[in-house]
Amino acid sequence: MDEVRATSRWVASRASHVSIDSSALAKVIDKTQGSIPKVEWDFEGIHYFDNGPLTVQYLFVLDALNFCFWPDKDLNYDHLALGLRDALWNDGSALDADRLQKYTGSQLRDLLKWPRPLPLEEERVRLLHEVGNVLEKRFEGKAANLVEACGKSAMTLVSLIAQNFPGFRDHSLYKGRQIFLYKRAQIFAADLWGAFKGQGYGHFHDVSSITIFADYIVPAALRQLGVLMYSAKLSDAIDTQKEILSGSEEEVELRACTIHAVELMREQMKLQFGKQVLSIDIDLWLWSWGVRTPSLPHHRTLSIYY
Numbered sequence: 001m002d003e004v005r006a007t008s009r010w011v012a013s014r015a016s017h018v019s020i021d022s023s024a025l026a027k028v029i030d031k032t033q034g035s036i037p038k039v040e041w042d043f044e045g046i047h048y049f050d051n052g053p054l055t056v057q058y059l060f061v062l063d064a065l066n067f068c069f070w071p072d073k074d075l076n077y078d079h080l081a082l083g084l085r086d087a088l089w090n091d092g093s094a095l096d097a098d099r100l101q102k103y104t105g106s107q108l109r110d111l112l113k114w115p116r117p118l119p120l121e122e123e124r125v126r127l128l129h130e131v132g133n134v135l136e137k138r139f140e141g142k143a144a145n146l147v148e149a150c151g152k153s154a155m156t157l158v159s160l161i162a163q164n165f166p167g168f169r170d171h172s173l174y175k176g177r178q179i180f181l182y183k184r185a186q187i188f189a190a191d192l193w194g195a196f197k198g199q200g201y202g203h204f205h206d207v208s209s210i211t212i213f214a215d216y217i218v219p220a221a222l223r224q225l226g227v228l229m230y231s232a233k234l235s236d237a238i239d240t241q242k243e244i245l246s247g248s249e250e251e252v253e254l255r256a257c258t259i260h261a262v263e264l265m266r267e268q269m270k271l272q273f274g275k276q277v278l279s280i281d282i283d284l285w286l287w288s289w290g291v292r293t294p295s296l297p298h299h300r301t302l303s304i305y306y
């Protein structure tokens with residue numbers, strides 16, 4: 001995650017489509033008075049949880065598919081979380097590694113009880129197969145073994161995931177440099193931490209090294225707060241729902257500036273209030289507000305990463 005922080009800072013210092021408004025950021029920080037409103041993990045009551053290894057398998061599959069819902073205007077993250085939860089409730093082996101490798105698009109739709117093709121359905125199926133295959137070959141079929149191999153370090157977990165599962169390699173190129181964003185790998189660590197309340201599979205000694213998860217909701221929330229400012233051309237593209245191409249300068253700037261703005265916020269809160277604030281807490285606060293404000297225009301990029 002040091003690379004995520006460093007490369008996001010690098011993008012923010014060269015960005016021309018997105019900027020961070022430091023006075024708006026200062027206002028947001030003043031308003032917090034040093035503490036981020038606490039939002040409970042699973043505030044929606046939609047996730048599977050049994051306090052054991054099957055929950056880890058569930059969260060890993062969930063985050064393998066946790067991207068790009070917006071092309072279907074009726075679909076959102078909750079459908080995925082609920083659909084996989086119900087599938088496990090009906091059949092505790094639905095997410096076993098051998099089963100994951102065999103799902104077809106229409107079986108995945110059935111599993112999620114979704115009546116039409118999912119956005120990027122072929123990619124979703126391919127990623128399910130990859131997760132099943134690599135889990136079976138290298139982790140005895142269990143995501144819990146992957147987590148046990150990280151020695152209670154979120155940083156090691158993210159790097160193990162990126163090394164073993166190509167579908168989680170959320171990188172981009174920007175002005176010739178490789179930029180690391182790792183949204184789904186980091187959110188998996190955060191989901192473990194949230195679900196297991198920092199204990200057992202959710203115990204990480206370095207949870208503060210996690211950065212915010214650069215998706216399409218959090219940048220929209222930061223824009224609404226005035227913290228992120230967009231060029232006229234980018235504002236117009238987002239407001240008129242034009243697609244922003246994956247890997248374009250605009251897209252990388254949107255994601256990297258989101259991460260950097262939150263890192264600046266954490267640094268300033270430490271100086272001003274002497275408190276170490278977690279990106280996970282800032283994320284859930286901004287994200288839960290963003291998804292409850294459906295009128296917020298968000299950027300639209302076809303991507304398997306977020």
Ligand SMILES: Nc1nc2c(c(CN[C@H]3C=C[C@H](O)[C@@H]3O)cn2[C@@H]2O[C@H](COP(=O)(O)O)[C@@H](O)[C@H]2O)c(=O)[nH]1
Nearest residue numbers: 041042043066067069076077213215216217218287306
């Ligand atoms: N930054 C950030 N992005 C997040 C999440 C989550 C869900 N996290 C769960 C964990 C604990 C809570 O209880 C949440 O339920 C999904 N997303 C992203 O949002 C987008 C989906 O939006 P919409 O189409 O409206 O559902 C899509 O890019 C998706 O990848 C998060 O926490 N943080």
